[in-house]
Every structure is written in C-alpha cells, then in structure tokens.
Amino acid sequence: xxxxxxxADPALAAEFRACPLGHHSPALQKLLRVFRTLPVPGKxxxxxxxxxxxxxxxxxxxxxxxxxxxxxxxxxxxxNEVEWAVFKLRWQQVxxxxxxxxxx
Amino acid sequence: MRRIAGYTDxxxxxxxxxxxxxxxxxxxxARYRADLVRLWCVDxxxxxxxxxxxxxxxxxxxxxxxxxxxxxxGSAMEVRGAALIGLPRFALRLTFLSTxxxxxxxxxxxxxxxxxALVSGTLVLEAGGERAxxxxxxxxxxxxxxxxxxxxxxxxxxxxxxxxxRDTSASLPAPPGGFARLPLLxxxxxSTGCCCFNGKIASPQLWDGPLAQGASFASWDLSADMGSLxxxxxxTQGLTAYLVNMPLRAVTGPLWDGxxxxxxxNPAHYDAIHFHDDDLGDCGWQxxxxxxxxxxxxxxxxxxxxxxxxGGDAEYIPLFLRPSTPAADAVFLVSTCTYMAYANYRVMxxxxxxxxxxxxxxxxxxxxxxxxxxxELGDSLYTTHSDGSGMAISSRLRPILNMRPNSTLSAFxxxxxxxxxxxHEGLACDMLTDEDLDREGVAALAGYRLVVxxxxxxxxxxxxxxxxxxxxxxxxxxxxxxxxxxYWRVAFHTEVPGVIxxxxxxxxxxxxxxxxxxxxxxxxxxxxxxxxxxGRPPQTLLGIGFSASGFDISxxxxxxxxxxxxxxxxxxxxxxxxxxxxEGLAGGGAGGQEIDRYDTALGSPRHAxxxxxxxxHTEEMMISKEDMPAANYMIGAPDNPLCRADLTFFxxxxxxxxxxxGSIAWAAALPTRRFDNPVARLTANxxxxxxxxxxxxxxxxxxP
Numbered sequence: 001x002x003x004x005x006x007x008a009d010p011a012l013a014a015e016f017r018a019c020p021l022g023h024h025s026p027a028l029q030k031l032l033r034v035f036r037t038l039p040v041p042g043k044x045x046x047x048x049x050x051x052x053x054x055x056x057x058x059x060x061x062x063x064x065x066x067x068x069x070x071x072x073x074x075x076x077x078x079x080n081e082v083e084w085a086v087f088k089l090r091w092q093q094v095x096x097x098x099x100x101x102x103x104x
Numbered sequence: 105m106r107r108i109a110g111y112t113d114x115x116x117x118x119x120x121x122x123x124x125x126x127x128x129x130x131x132x133x134a135r136y137r138a139d140l141v142r143l144w145c146v147d148x149x150x151x152x153x154x155x156x157x158x159x160x161x162x163x164x165x166x167x168x169x170x171x172x173x174x175x176x177x178g179s180a181m182e183v184r185g186a187a188l189i190g191l192p193r194f195a196l197r198l199t200f201l202s203t204x205x206x207x208x209x210x211x212x213x214x215x216x217x218x219x220x221a222l223v224s225g226t227l228v229l230e231a232g233g234e235r236a237x238x239x240x241x242x243x244x245x246x247x248x249x250x251x252x253x254x255x256x257x258x259x260x261x262x263x264x265x266x267x268x269x270r271d272t273s274a275s276l277p278a279p280p281g282g283f284a285r286l287p288l289l290x291x292x293x294x295s296t297g298c299c300c301f302n303g304k305i306a307s308p309q310l311w312d313g314p315l316a317q318g319a320s321f322a323s324w325d326l327s328a329d330m331g332s333l334x335x336x337x338x339x340t341q342g343l344t345a346y347l348v349n350m351p352l353r354a355v356t357g358p359l360w361d362g363x364x365x366x367x368x369x370n371p372a373h374y375d376a377i378h379f380h381d382d383d384l385g386d387c388g389w390q391x392x393x394x395x396x397x398x399x400x401x402x403x404x405x406x407x408x409x410x411x412x413x414x415g416g417d418a419e420y421i422p423l424f425l426r427p428s429t430p431a432a433d434a435v436f437l438v439s440t441c442t443y444m445a446y447a448n449y450r451v452m453x454x455x456x457x458x459x460x461x462x463x464x465x466x467x468x469x470x471x472x473x474x475x476x477x478x479x480e481l482g483d484s485l486y487t488t489h490s491d492g493s494g495m496a497i498s499s500r501l502r503p504i505l506n507m508r509p510n511s512t513l514s515a516f517x518x519x520x521x522x523x524x525x526x527x528h529e530g531l532a533c534d535m536l537t538d539e540d541l542d543r544e545g546v547a548a549l550a551g552y553r554l555v556v557x558x559x560x561x562x563x564x565x566x567x568x569x570x571x572x573x574x575x576x577x578x579x580x581x582x583x584x585x586x587x588x589x590x591y592w593r594v595a596f597h598t599e600v601p602g603v604i605x606x607x608x609x610x611x612x613x614x615x616x617x618x619x620x621x622x623x624x625x626x627x628x629x630x631x632x633x634x635x636x637x638x639g640r641p642p643q644t645l646l647g648i649g650f651s652a653s654g655f656d657i658s659x660x661x662x663x664x665x666x667x668x669x670x671x672x673x674x675x676x677x678x679x680x681x682x683x684x685x686x687e688g689l690a691g692g693g694a695g696g697q698e699i700d701r702y703d704t705a706l707g708s709p710r711h712a713x714x715x716x717x718x719x720x721h722t723e724e725m726m727i728s729k730e731d732m733p734a735a736n737y738m739i740g741a742p743d744n745p746l747c748r749a750d751l752t753f754f755x756x757x758x759x760x761x762x763x764x765x766g767s768i769a770w771a772a773a774l775p776t777r778r779f780d781n782p783v784a785r786l787t788a789n790x791x792x793x794x795x796x797x798x799x800x801x802x803x804x805x806x807x808p
Contacts, residue, residue, distance in 0.1 A: 010302035019489075021464055021656040021691075023722050023742070036459040043456070045466045051155075051510040058468065064452050065477060068468065079464075086465050 006034060008095040011089070013103045020083035026078045035090040049075060055082050057089070106474045107133050107171065107416035107619050109481070109503035110408070111387070115440050115602060116424040116537040119399045124406050125421060125620070126389035127501075131285035135413040138393065139165050143405045143422070144527045145775070146509040149635060149689050152775040153524055155509050160406065164393045170412065173390065175480035175502070178300030179351035179383035180293035181308075182345050183322070192282035195253040196308070196316035198291070199266070199358050202244045203378075203491035206300035209294075209379070212305065212550055213252065216295040217283050219792035220252055220261060229261040229276060229462035236274035246357040247306070248769040253315055254278050266358055292351070292379035300381035302491040306357045307375055310339070327371035330354045330626040331598045335377075350385030350497045350603060354626035356619065366624050366631075373621075380489040384482035385603060386501040387468065390560035393424045403427040403534040405438075405523055417470065420508050420515070424535045430551035433795040436522070437555055441538040441563035441594055442515045444604050447504040449484040449513045450678075452476050464725035469512050471505040471584040481505070485606050486615045494616035500602040515560040518690070518771050522585055523560065529788045534673030542596050543565045546574035553760070554581045554721035558773035560698070561589040565596055566630060572645060579759035579795040585787065587749065587768035588650040588698035590642040593635055595720070607632025611730045615654060636706065636730065644707035646764045651701035652747035654725030654740075658688040658696025658769040661716035663753055671716050671803065672753050674793040675763070675786055684716055684782045688773030692782045694718070699725070699749035700766035711806035712754035718767065721747055753790075757808025763790040 012028045024032065040062035046055040047068060054077045058068040071089070076082045084104070091099045107320050110127035117123050140162035142528040145153045159165075199213055200623055201220055209221040209228070218231035227238040227250065238261065242248055247266035252259065255278075262273035291308055322339035329336060330353045335345040347353075354367045357376035367374035395408075407420040424438050450473045457549040475481060485498050506514040526533050533556060538736060540548050542565045549555060555575060561584075569590065572582065592612070597603040608614040609623035612634040635642060642649035660683040667676060685694020695718025702708045723740030726748045732739070741747035749766040756762060765787075773783040802808060 022264070028486045029723060033460065036463075040453055040456050043459075045171050045452070045468050046513075048467055051469075052150040057469070060453055063205070064450075064453060064479060067476070083465055 010100045014098045020080045046082045108412045108419045110421045111580045116395045118426045121398045122396045124394050128173035129390040133170040133412045137411040139409045141409045145524035147517050164395045179349040179379045181291040183289040183344045183345045192256040195311040197251045198308040199249045199306040202303040208303040209299040211294045211299045214294045231276045238272045240272045303378045304378045327375040349383045361618040382559040393678040416512040434533045434554040435536045435552040436533045438537045439561040443507045444498045445485040445563045517769040519558040521771040521774045528779045546571040549575045556583045559586045563594045576756045581760035582762045584646045584764040594662045595625040609633030610637045639782045641706035647712045647752040648700035648764045648766045656724040658691030658693035659718045659720045661718045666713040667715040678785045679782045685773045687776040690769040690772035694773035695749040695767045696769035698768045702750040709754045714750045716751040718749040755800040757802045
C-alpha cells in the first residue's frame with residue numbers, strides 16, 4: 001500500500017457492489033490490488049460448504065497445517081455476495097471505517 | 105470430513121489387467137465399503153447435471169478391513185546390503201550445499217551408530233550417545249566439503265568451505281574394536297529415514313583406511329545414469345546406491361562454472377543430487393485389494409468408491425478403463441499429466457499474490473482442508489519445496505485429492521463436463537491416458553479416427569506429441585477442447601511408471617523457475633520448458649496456442665467472417681446467433697480462464713479458418729508472459745488484442761482435420777441448459793464430422 005493516495009471513496013465501493021467481477025475503473029482496479037495482496041495471515045477466502053455452490057467466509061492463517069478460521073456463519077449462495085462480503089471486510093480493515101451503509 | 109484415501113498402482117487398465125488398490129484410513133476407521141462406480145460428470149454444481157455415477161458390479165465390491173499406512177516423506181540415497189562401515193579404520197568424504205537453514209536436524213550421512221547432520225547451520229557429529237559440534241557455521245548456498253575419518257580410536261569430523269576460510273574439526277571416541285559391521289549407510293536422511301537434508305550432495309566417497317590412500321572403497325558417481333534410481337559405484341566394491349523418493353538429479357554440482365548448460369556435455373559439472381525433506385516418489389502402500397478387469401466392461405472413467413464405516417466423505421480412486429480393441433471411432437485423451445502436475449495443489453496459504461492471479465476471492469473445498477492437515481501427501485508442480493526450490497517431480501503413486509469429484513483447481517473436475525456431454529449426446533468415445541500414449545506411441549491410437557482432448561492438456565511428453573503428429577499424418581483428426589494446451593514439456597521416469605519431471609526453463613507463466621544450468625531433464629535428457637521454446641509452438645499441432653489468462657469472468661465467442669466459409673459449414677449446423685457461449689459454469693461464458701490464439705508467426709497454418717473469437721475480456725485477462733518481450737502497460741485484454749480465444753479449423757492435408765476451441769472455460773459451457781446450447785451443438789458437430797471416414801480435402805494452394 002505505497003506509492004499512490006489510497007482514498008476511501010464510496011464511489012469505488014458502489015462500483016464494486018454493482019459489478020464485483022467484470023470491467024472496473026482504473027481507480028477500482030488499484031484499490032482491488034491493495035485488497036487482494038493483503039498478507040496471507042487473516043486473509044479472507046470462501047469455504048465451499050455445499051458443492052451445489054454455497055460458501056462461508058473464512059480467514060487463512062498462513063501456517064501450513066493450521067485450520068481456517070470462520071469469519072461468519074452466514075452462508076452465501078451467490079458468488080457475487082461472497083465477493084461483496086469480503087470487499088466490505090477489507091474496506092474496514094484497510095480504511096478503519098465501514099463501507100457507507102447506503103451502498104449495501 | 106475425509107477419513108480414508110487411496111491410489112492405484114496403474115492409472116489405466118484394459119480387460120485382463122490386474123489393478124492394485126492401496127488404501128489408508130484414519131486409525132479410528134475399522135472397516136470400509138468398496139464399490140466400483142462409473143463416472144461422467146464429477147461436479148455437483150447446481151447448474152449442471154450433478155455428479156453422475158453408477159455402481160458397476162466388481163469382484164472387489166464389499167467390506168474391507170481398514171488400516172493406516174504411513175508415508176515416508178523426504179528423499180535420500182541409501183547403500184544397502186553390504187558390510188560397509190565395520191572397518192576399524194575408514195574415511196567418508198562428501199561435498200554438500202545446504203539450501204535451508206533451520207533448527208531441525210538435517211542429516212548428511214548416517215549409519216545407526218553415527219550421524220553427521222546440520223543443525224541450525226552447524227555441523228554436528230553424533231556417535232555413542234555423544235555429540236561433537238564444529239565451531240564454524242555452515243553458510244547456506246555454498247559448497248562445503250566434509251570428511252569423517254575413523255582411525256580406530258577416534259571419529260573425527262572436519263569440514264571447510266570450497267570458497268575458502270578456515271577448516272574446522274571435532275572428534276568423538278570410537279568404540280573399542282571399531283564400529284560393528286552395518287547393513288545400511290544413508291545420505292540425506294538418518295538410518296530410520298527421518299531428519300532429511302535440504303540441499304545438494306556431491307561426490308560421496310568411502311575409503312577402508314585413511315583418506316585418499318589408494319583407490320576408494322566406494323565412490324558413487326552422481327553424474328551417471330541420470331534417469332535412474334540407482335547410482336553406480338566406481339570404487340572397488342560395486343556398492344550400488346539407491347535413491348528414495350525421487351530427489352532431483354541432473355543438477356549443477358561443485359564444479360559447475362556456467363560453461364555448460366547441458367549435463368550431457370560435461371557430466372562432471374553435474375555430479376550432484378538435490379535432496380528435499382518434502383520429496384515424495386511413492387507412498388509405497390500395500391495393496392488392500394486387487395481387481396482383474398473383466399472382459400466386456402466398457403471403456404470409460406471409473407473409480408473405486410470407498411465409504412468408511414461410521415461415516416465420512418466417500419473416497420474415489422479413479423481408474424481409466426481402455427477397451428481391448430477400439431470400440432469407437434473416437435478416443436478421449438485423458439490429461440493425466442496435467443492431473444499429476446496439479447496433484448494436491450495447495451489452495452490454502454499460498455503467496456499473497458495468489459488472489460491477484462485469480463482476480464477473485466480464493467475458493468477452498470473440503471479436500472483442501474484435508475490436504476492442509478496432511479503434508480505427507482506431497483504437493484504439486486505449482487509450488488516450491490521447503491528450501492524454496494521448485495517442485496519438479498510429481499508422482500501419482502499417492503492419493504491425489506484433486507483428481508476426485510468436487511475438487512478445486514482441477515482439470516479432472518472440468519473434464520467431467522466433457523465426459524457427461526459425450527454421454528448425453530450419445531457420442532461413443534473410448535478412454536486413453538497420457539501415460540498410455542507416452543508408453544505406446546501412435547500404436548495406442550490405431551483404429552481411431554479422432555482424438556479428443558480434455559479442457560487443459562497443458563503437460564505433454566515428446567512421445568505424446570510425436571504420437572499425435574503421426575496420428576495426423578496417418579489421416580487422423582484432433583478435437584482440442586482446451587485452453588493453454590501442449591504448453592510444457594514433461595518427461596516420464598524410465599523406471600517407475602507414473603512419475604513425471606518438469607523443468608520450468610526459460611519462460612512461461614510459471615510459479616517458479618528452474619535454476620541456471622538445470623534446464624535439461626534428468627529422466628530423458630531432453631531440454632525442458634515450454635514447447636514453444638523447444639521449437640514446437642502448440643500452433644503447429646493445434647492451430648492455436650496459449651495467449652492469455654484471467655479467472656474473473658468468461659466471455660462469449662463472436663462469429664468471424666470465416667464462419668461463412670463452406671469448409672466450416674459443418675460446425676455451425678443448428679448453431680444460431682452471432683455469439684457462442686454466452687453462458688457457462690466457469691465465469692459465465694465459453695471463453696475464459698486460459699485462452700489460445702491463432703498466430704501464423706508461431707506456426708498456425710495459413711489456410712486455417714478462425715471461425716469465431718472471444719472478445720470483451722476484462723483487464724484481468726492478461727497477455728502471456730512470453731508474449732511480452734519487455735514489461736509494458738499493454739497487459740490486459742482492453743489494451744492488448746492478443747488476449748482472445750480463437751476457435752479454429754483446418755485440414756491437415758492427410759485427410760483429417762483439426763478443430764480447436766482454445767479456452768479452458770469451453771468445457772464448462774457444455775452443460776448449460778441441459779447440454780442444449782450453441783457450445784454443445786458446435787462441439788457435437790465437430791465430433792461427428794471429425795469421426796466420419798469422409799476425408800477432408802486440403803484447399804487448393806494450401807500448405808499443411
């Protein structure tokens with residue numbers, strides 16, 4: 001997280017909410033690079049709990065042999081909702097504030 | 105949760121062949137139920153047909169007692185069966201280079217009466233319950249020479265760095281009368297097979313008296329017979345050494361100075377072996393049951409399904425059954441080299457860049473949780489060893505948990521879409537594995553007009569490639585249903601079936617690089633790396649070759665003007681609309697993940713027709729590394745027009761033809777709308793026409 005001003009711009013959260021996977025503006029791409037390269041300990045992942053496709057959010061720990069940590073018991077059946085949930089967690093982690101509630 | 109795992113001694117079989125099933129269970133599992141099942145779809149995705157399996161009667165079906173079978177992890181060199189070190193006087197010398205400094209003992213040489221090891225970067229001698237330590241720390245990644253000498257009264261260890269500095273020594277008393285005669289001398293592990301070394305060992309020699317007086321008693325030539333698990337002894341005793349768990353051979357030794365790159369040219373520069381504490385060549389489990397494949401069983405994808413008593417996930421041990429003689433005009437080439445390359449790929453806890461490669465949140469499934477708890481099952485060719493060097497050897501003689509239904513990062517799971525599609529369309533197709541094709545060559549394809557590939561036939565041996573060329577030359581056809589295919593050259597071990605070697609040389613999208621001077625395979629002596637860098641771009645075989653990768657979303661193909669060419673009309677019968685593959689279970693389209701392009705500069709035939717092309721990919725779809733001569737910003741699809749999948753057709757000139765789809769996601773687009781979609785129709789059209797005996801004439805003026 002160096003070399004450019006990282007700003008908690010709600011417009012970027014709204015852009016991601018509208019399209020978690022797809023074409024993104026350059027500013028959102030940069031933000032996602034920060035989010036996606038966070039250190040492995042504590043990094044979020046999706047644990048598939050039903051092969052028909054349902055997931056829980058978990059956290060990696062970076063240590064081989066150590067179990068995952070469940071972040072939330074909530075079960076998602078839409079991958080975009082997984083992406084959005086993780087995005088919000090990382091927003092809070094990086095900026096120290098929640099994603100503005102009106103975004104979703 | 106999984107409580108049981110297994111593997112077979114062979115990956116494919118024909119009627120009459122005997123297959124050994126090797127099973128290990130958690131200690132609290134007393135029994136398990138075994139059945140033979142036939143598989144088609146191997147993914148329960150809600151928008152597909154779900155896992156399709158049918159129980160098939162088999163002689164082994166029934167209850168079996170369970171047992172735990174351990175795995176020995178870590179490679180070593182062992183000299184067995186000779187009374188070696190019972191001499192009152194002896195000297196042992198070797199050169200070594202440590203590649204990992206940690207506080208666990210790493211054994212350089214041992215019997216059960218003495219041991220020389222590295223502990224926290226310090227050389228340690230242990231004998232008679234005592235320990236002596238050398239005062240100079242051993243720097244990693246430098247060549248050091250050590251000598252262990254016994255003069256009848258004391259055991260003296262001395263060592264020094266090849267690059268200079270002070271030699272040091274330490275000693276322990278020898279037992280009166282010398283050491284007892286011992287049946288086993290080990291290098292790189294202790295006498296129990298534990299405490300493995302990470303690094304290279306070179307020039308091990310043994311004298312039955314003071315050092316270097318007269319011919320050595322034993323002198324192991326690590327530069328000889330590179331493809332073998334046996335290391336010849338050039339000394340007076342003929343004490344052949346045996347390698348355990350496939351350490352990496354054909355690596356640079358202490359004499360290597362960069363003047364040679366090919367170990368054939370100056371073997372003396374390659375007188376070394378690289379050992380790792382996480383090498384795994386063969387679990388070595390005993391058979392739980394065997395099965396003789398009966399006559400009359402259809403060729404297909406089968407598995408032994410094991411259900412542990414008391415509950416737990418079912419284990420599936422796949423087996424690809426071939427027919428006694430071809431029972432169809434087409435044969436599916438099962439990408440077992442790719443399955444082995446990705447075998448037990450660890451999704452959890454990779455580098456913090458892993459998510460950047462994916463372009464989305466990583467997904468973990470239950471087999472990943474199991475693998476996380478079981479390091480003894482080894483890893484894939486996509487990771488590095490404990491010491492950071494690339495994992496260059498993969499064996500299928502172990503449970504491969506992502507060669508199972510419902511696994512992640514699995515070409516196997518995605519090939520299930522194709523197997524299910526063939527079944528639903530009633531397209532008869534025998535099965536053949538990469539390993540069969542490597543072993544038997546084009547003879548394995550006799551009687552088949554069409555070879556169909558899987559979704560990701562990325563790893564290919566020379567004999568496989570040559571066999572497909574010969575198939576084409578004999579009038580055969582190819583239906584390439586994958587992306588990033590025929591990309592890396594691999595070599596099969598010449599002594600142990602089911603083990604492949606990969607050198608990630610020169611270039612390519614790769615998680616590690618082979619070390620300088622180590623671009624030639626040990627198993628075959630061939631130059632390794634990308635086929636494109638070996639002078640055989642995939643375009644020369646398939647018409648297209650790897651161009652870009654991106655795992656966020658997939659995109660449809662759009663028809664190009666060549667689609668209207670009468671030569672390609674057969675592909676589009678019943679295919680309506682301008683776009684092909686607007687839906688799919690991998691990213692929502694048919695063009696995605698890893699995609700290939702037509703490129704005459706890389707050998708695509710001039711007369712080939714690119715009938716459709718994927719477009720609209722995002723910035724996550726990035727140009728292949730080898731297509732970027734120097735770093736620049738034109739990386740993603742919106743900027744770089746080479747980031748595309750080209751659906752391509754051409755006649756071979758020998759009567760056959762090639763249809764190449766060029767996308768990993770193509771296979772996962774087959775099952776949408778119950779296989780009633782343009783991707784499935786076009787694939788079925790290609791399959792039927794390419795299987796047909798009517799020859800494809802070469803267009804006037806075309807050069808195949």
